[in-house]
Amino acid sequence: MSSKDSGNNVHTAQNAVLDALAKGKRKKLRKLARSMHPGKLASLLEALDSQQRQAVWQEVADEREQAVLRHLDPQLAALLQRDAEAVGSELDAGGEQVFTHTGNVREALAAGKLKRVGKVFRSMHPAKAAGLLEALPPDERSTVWQTLDTERAARVLVHLHEEVRAKLALEMDEDRLLTAARTLALDDLVDLIQALPTGPGRQLLLSMDEIKRQQLVAMLAYPEDSAGGLMNTDHISVRADIKAGSILRYLRLLEDLPDQTDKVMVVDRKNRYQGVLRLSRLVTTAADTKISEVMDTDFAALPVTMTSLEVARQFEDLDMLSAAVVNDEGELLGRITVDDVVDIIREDSERTLMNMAGLDDEADMFAPILTSTRRRSVWLGVNLITAFLAASVIGQFQASLEQIVALAVLMPIVASMGGIAGSQTLTLVIRGMALGQVETGNFRVLLVKEVGIAVLNGMLWATVIAALAIVWFGSWAIGGIIAMAICINLLCAALAGLSIPMILKRFGIDPALAGSMVLMAVTDVIGFSAFLGLATLILL
Amino acid sequence: MSSKDSGNNVHTAQNAVLDALAKGKRKKLRKLARSMHPGKLASLLEALDSQQRQAVWQEVADEREQAVLRHLDPQLAALLQRDAEAVGSELDAGGEQVFTHTGNVREALAAGKLKRVGKVFRSMHPAKAAGLLEALPPDERSTVWQTLDTERAARVLVHLHEEVRAKLALEMDEDRLLTAARTLALDDLVDLIQALPTGPGRQLLLSMDEIKRQQLVAMLAYPEDSAGGLMNTDHISVRADIKAGSILRYLRLLEDLPDQTDKVMVVDRKNRYQGVLRLSRLVTTAADTKISEVMDTDFAALPVTMTSLEVARQFEDLDMLSAAVVNDEGELLGRITVDDVVDIIREDSERTLMNMAGLDDEADMFAPILTSTRRRSVWLGVNLITAFLAASVIGQFQASLEQIVALAVLMPIVASMGGIAGSQTLTLVIRGMALGQVETGNFRVLLVKEVGIAVLNGMLWATVIAALAIVWFGSWAIGGIIAMAICINLLCAALAGLSIPMILKRFGIDPALAGSMVLMAVTDVIGFSAFLGLATLILL
Structure with a gap:
């Protein structure tokens, strides 16, 4: 072996490798491993301890493996090769299956078998690889991402959700991203540019050749969610x-x-x-x-x-x-x-x-905690307003609650039954509206039907709840009052479930987004005021 | 005109027609109109008053119109023809658009313009016709259904939701259904047989010729939601x-x-x-x-x-x-x-x-009220159990509520904030599970993230709510207690939102079906007990 004749040069490279290893700079490591002569790399590998050796070996490109192995001490070569062969046979035995579970991938990553993971990711269909990437926490995701070659990375990008797509695209070197982008179909390229922040998106656009850029500009002029934003220009x-x-x-x-x-x-x-x-x-x-x-x-x-x-x-x-x-x-x-x-x-x-649920469908499941907290807190804030609205209704009846504490115990039941019944109507209407089947034309028929159901279910459950309340608190009056409140709330819930999405739609608000929160506010307010109001009127 | 020479025969037919008219038997009417000689039909039309005439005319098949008109009094013919032409020009002027709104169809039906409606339905794509049929109340749906010819009816059947499909298929004559079924592709035929009750489904199967029946039996052997249930055998x-x-x-x-x-x-x-x-x-x-x-x-x-x-x-x-x-x-x-x-x-x-929302996705939007009531009441019954569970928790703290009525006012806020936060986590996990991205392999990472969000959002909203409570009730103690309860409930909501779908899935229960109800029970129970429990410990 030729570890003596390499001199200073090896030591510089070796130091660089050791430095990169210590700092966990995998990308640097890969670059070094690529630029070194196989012989030099082999002597470096021999000089490392077994853990470092394994780590460096993971960064050696597949096509260089054999060249490096030839320069290695035969015993060591056999050892590293066994690992490579193990990967090979796993791939033959339906490699994809082995790694479809996130857990396996994460275990392999934790064990430093980056090479193995990279190979499996490369053998997978881009869509599957994208799904698996999204299921990994951000740092592991980046690690795997670096192992993918440019062309494959481009094809995986297409299948990612918008937020993850933008993040991983920005993690690529500018050159690599550009090369990747060039391999994409026009419609996918448009999606990528739209996912990126304005700066990098613009840069990507400007780096395309004249013809492609003009086509892209034309396509970008159409809204993302229009036929123009969806189309491709590869027709014959x-x-x-x-x-x-x-x-x-x-x-x-x-x-x-x-x-x-x-x-x-x-x-x-x-x-x-x-x-x-x-x-x-x-x-x-x-x-x-x-x-x-x-x-x-x-x-x-x-x-x-x-x-x-x-x-x-x-x-x-x-x-x-x-x-x-x-x-x-x-x-x-x-x-x-x-x-x-x-x-x-x-x-x-x-x-x-x-x-x-007030969530963004394009968001990354593993977005940073602060980002997610900020996004979700908006929805909690809106809910707080409706919750305080309901509380203020209850506040009106403090005198009654002080005298009959049973009211406080039973009042959530009235609100909750109304909420469930209302959300059934609401969901039916939202689905019907999505299918284009609910409109002013058949509103009255639906109204009659939903009111009918509310009356029947109201009578049924009012009876059951009244019976349970009477047994629990031994008061016929409370039973009667809760029965009436249930009937009122179920009726109002049906009306609200039917009209809220229609009203929201007229104001251009997505009923799926705001519908259930508005409905809940209505059924809470009506439930509490009907129950506590009736009790105040009748019992005090 | 030849109203004299027709004699007894006409009168019998005329009586039958009048009888069918009086009883509103449209189907009978159509059969009679089809079997009568155009001349006889014309003289019958002349003998009727204008309303009856219009009603009978609606049942005359398109291809017979001209023949009948030729036998009619010219003035009357012109009158009826004007109607026909109006339909024609409407069809030319983008007939579909005119009738895509349920309202227009229902108006036309109410005005007795069945012929017009039938023509538009026949000019529409079967999938659109199916959507429009589902948007009609059941009796109007049946009326329109009768106007469709057999082959078109078959193609519309394919696009209907299961419940409506079965209902309309059973409304067809046995012969007509059989003829319609023969025009269907095998996979659609399998769907139809599966949608029908056992008796009629079996009958349909037995009426097929030997080869088709064997293929059908083979395909029916596979579960409806498997590749076998989806496949067609028309490949080359x-x-x-x-x-x-x-x-x-x-x-x-x-x-x-x-x-x-x-x-x-x-x-x-x-x-x-x-x-x-x-x-x-x-x-x-x-x-x-x-x-x-x-x-x-x-x-x-x-x-x-x-x-x-x-x-x-x-x-x-x-x-x-x-x-x-x-x-x-x-x-x-x-x-x-x-x-x-x-x-x-x-x-x-x-x-x-x-x-x-506890609804059946294949159910007819206009199913009979009793049927819908029964279906939805199951879900309300399940909710009642969880609501009483929450009430029983409150019941444990009646003594505290009697002394501090502010607790009763504020307690729904704690439960509601927990419910919203929990449903955000739950929805994220349900989506992730559907995409195959949430599993034991990354459970811990998700756990850390969701707990982190819960802690941050908990601190934020606990502060806001505490401040509002202190201003409202002038009690620092109540403010502190509700802040602690909010933090506890948001934390438990995150844990519940994460673990409930995983647990339900392990037991083979669809997390989308039961998840939100179980979650709500958890956040209610924990919200009420944390808030009222802390208050009892600290204030009393």
């Missing part, structure tokens, strides 16, 4: 007067078509949308048939200003795989594919769920 | 040793491919799945290339037992348009297309939303 368009055979010859020249191509768009001389030619139709058409004879004209193109929720609804209703996007003049601008629509549907449902 | 499969040109010739013989065909499946001699050939690849391949050279083998087939949620996740992650389904031996059984996956994603999100 043909003219209606061509024959099927010519199109097949033309497509063969392209060798491979863009992902998710199920149809080509048919346009006129001025690029105005005429219809579509499905590939499944093209392959069953004789070569001398004109496109105009086999194209579908009943697929309406989507206007570029259509909202993404309408786009999703259209895809769902018409079972489309892709659709053309046109401007006001009917000119073909791009196409939307079903994979993006699937994401919208998923995001939309996540948003409703998260908003109902 | 080819062998790997064939050349691209031969496949193109073979496909041309088929003339048109099944809907949503983006690829053909490649199998071996024993029908074992080998890979896929995308049409977008086929059209760019030279005719003499072997399939084995251009097929994709990295699309893994889905096992027939995979759950539908896993199938959806796979489609989302891999941006697939369709996927092969195989049995344990690797034999190709069918394929799943992305349109069905989109439905699953939508249904899954609806289910979470509805379950969180």
Whole structure:
């Protein structure tokens, strides 16, 4: 082995490596390992203790492993190789399964097996890798992120939630981010730029070549949640007067078509949308048939200003795989594919769920504690206002409460039953509104139905609760009063559950976001005032 | 006109018509209008008063209109025709838009313009028609349903929610339902049979021809929410040793491919799945290339037992348009297309939303009041138990409440703040679990984070609430007590929000269904006991 002839140079590098090791600078370590000659690296490895050696080895790029091993002491080489082979066989035996559990990944990371984790992440589908990354705490996430090569990192970025996407993109070197961005499809690139803060986003945009930049600027002009924000410009368009055979010859020249191509768009001389030619139709058409004879004209193109929720609804209703996007003049601008629509549907449902608890659906599960605290405290503050409103109602009846303490014991029951009944109506209406099925046209029918249910359930549960209250406190009067209060509150809850989302929507507020809080305020206030008010009237 | 020569026959028919009119039997009326000679029908129309005439005219099939009009008194014909033309011009002027609002449909129905409504429903896409039908109250829904022809009815059935689907299917004549069912794709037919009660479902199954019945029985054997329950058997499969040109010739013989065909499946001699050939690849391949050279083998087939949620996740992650389904031996059984996956994603999100309020996501918005009352009362009953639990906690502190009534006023604030904070954690965890991102592996990290947020938000809001309480009741002691109670409850809420869904999941209970109710019970009980307990200890 040649550890003697390397002299000063090795020692400088060795010191740098030891320094990086001590400070835990993995990225620096990786750079050093990449720049050193395999022989020098091998002698360095031999000089380290076993723990340091393992740590440095984790940073050696896969393609350099063999070269380094050749320079190593055979015993040591065998030792390090065993580790590499173990990873190999794990990968063969369905490596993905082994690492789909966050726990395994974190264990491997804690044991310093970064190399192993990196390999598994690279063998995974980008979407799975993105999901797994999000499930890791921020520091471990960054560690794994550094092991991914640029192209793969780009593909993983696309699948991340917005907040995590921005954070990891900003963790990349400028060059690396730029290289990664260049490999992305236009619509994904638009998403990335929109996720980034203005400065870095602008920089990324400016670094693109002229043509791409112009396309990007055009796409960025459309709102993120519109057809324009969703579309891609990788469609293939043909003219209606061509024959099927010519199109097949033309497509063969392209060798491979863009992902998710199920149809080509048919346009006129001025690029105005005429219809579509499905590939499944093209392959069953004789070569001398004109496109105009086999194209579908009943697929309406989507206007570029259509909202993404309408786009999703259209895809769902018409079972489309892709659709053309046109401007006001009917000119073909791009196409939307079903994979993006699937994401919208998923995001939309996540948003409703998260908003109902006052959470941001794009937020990182592991956002810093201070950030999360600030975000969530807004919602708690709003709730505090409604809670003090309810408390002030109770405050009006302090005299009654002082005399009959049973009222204080029972009053939460009235409020809670109203809250649950109201939220059932509210949820039904929110879902119905999302499906476009609840509107002024059938409001009265729904009203009759919900009031009917409230009356029936009110009578049922008023009876049960009254009986329990009578047994508990031995007072028929209290039983009667709580029964009346329950009936009143369930009735008001139905009315509130029905009208609150309609009113919020009219004011342009998302019913899923504010609905349940407003409802709770109403059912609390009415529950407490009905129960305590009736008690004051009747008992005092 | 020939009202004299028709004799007894007309009178019998006329009586039948008048009888059907009087009893509002529209279906009978339509049958009569269909079976009568146009001339007889015309003379009958002339004999009726204008209201009756309008009602009968609504039931005359479109294709018979002209024949009947020819026999009518010209003045009368002009009158009825004006109506028909009005409908025509409305349809031309974007008929769908006119009727997308439930209100317009209901107005038209109320005005007896059934014919008009029927025409618009027939011009609409089945999915839109289904949505609009669900937005109508049950009796109007039935009326419109009767106007749809059998084939269209079949296509609308597919898009309805389960409860409405079963109800409307059972409203059809047996023959009509059977004819409708025959036009459906196998997977849709399976859905229909599963939606129907056992008796009619079985009858429908038995009425299919031998081959279809066997396929159906095989598909019905798989759970509704598995890959087997989702798949269709209309795939096209080819062998790997064939050349691209031969496949193109073979496909041309088929003339048109099944809907949503983006690829053909490649199998071996024993029908074992080998890979896929995308049409977008086929059209760019030279005719003499072997399939084995251009097929994709990295699309893994889905096992027939995979759950539908896993199938959806796979489609989302891999941006697939369709996927092969195989049995344990690797034999190709069918394929799943992305349109069905989109439905699953939508249904899954609806289910979470509805379950969180204790509602059934497949239920009809206009189910009979008694049915809805019964369903919802279950949830109210469960809530009553938790409400009485909270009340019994308060009951323990009656002595304290009697002495310091301010406690009764403030106690709902403590419970409510805990409930909101807890539901934020709960929702985050439920979402994370749905994405597969929350598990034992990162539980501790999440725990640290959520506890941190709870401590910070607890301190913030405890201070605010304490200040307000001190100002309100002029007692520093009460301020201190409520501050401590808020901190305790927010901390417990975070722990509960984190652990309840994990525990429920371990017991196989859907966290979205029971999570928020259990959480509310915990935050109520802890909120009340912390606040009242501390007050009793300190103040008394």
